[in-house]
Amino acid sequence: MQTSTPIRRLRALPLLLALLAGGACAAEQVGVSPWGAKDEIGRLNLITPASRAAILARVSGKQAYDLAVDYFVGMPSWQAAGDPPYQMWLTHTPHGNIVADPMQVGADMNRHVSYTGSAVSMYAHMGTHIDALNHFGLNGKIWNGYTEAEHLGDRGWTVTGAEKLPPIVARGVLIDIAAAKGLAQLPDNYRVTRQDLRQALERQQTSLREGDVVLIRTGRMRDYDNAQVYMANPPGLSLDAAKFLVEDGGAMVVGADNLSFETFPSEVSGNYLPVHTYLLAQKGAPILELVNLEALSRDRVYQFAFIGASLKFRGGDAAPIRPIALPID
Structure with missing residues (x-):
């Protein structure tokens, strides 16, 4: 029996979609560092003696905000891939x-x-932590073209490990998306857009500058003590929003109060974590997760000196960090 043209096209559709997905994957390549072939810290190179001095000179000293969460048995943690709880x-x-x-x-x-x-x-990606640049890669490579075959041994990565992350002293900016929408927290699976970021910044009368640590509040931290609720269908950033922060806003480090930074399901065919691969592998921008932003939101502190140093897990792909925010004049 002769197969009709429409049916033949339907049968060919899965192959076409696979080819398109393959093309999308092939188009994504890791970034080559503008700071040289031996660079292991990516956009953290934007920290300079002058930038540190400039932000510290503006600290008011009135208050210090602890942006870290507690660690406790039963705390929220990523276990979908079989990683251990705390x-x-x-x-x-x-x-x-x-x-x-x-x-x-x-x-x-x-x-x-x-x-x-x-x-x-514990799993390294628990509690308030920072993702190192080896956490995600593309096509067998991580940031700056380093490969597993050459740089990953039985004791971790020999490049871009968590121990290479310097103490971060920089201008911090809170973008309170939930408050900008008049909400205590964003709905489940809400995907923060570029326009959401712009509207919140306008509402706060805040602008972004190159070298900022930009922290996004979804309000999810309100459920931190209830792991089941906190982990279920969290909101997060879209890929376009992440591009706005880095490419338009000049962000050095990005972070949020949720666990995965982005939300699910993926909006990009052929990549199940496109925001992570974009930030870490393509742009060299470390990610902060589970940052407690509730007190900053309550007091409407949108600009501050961000100070944080992570544990030096040699060869690690992440490490706990206890950041503080010092309001600036």
């Missing part, structure tokens, strides 16, 4: 030391000198 356990307790006497100092000494010790186990 665990903490006591390795020593005052009474346990009396019974076991691990230091062999005797019961009287253990009663006199109490000793508590603990240990933790």
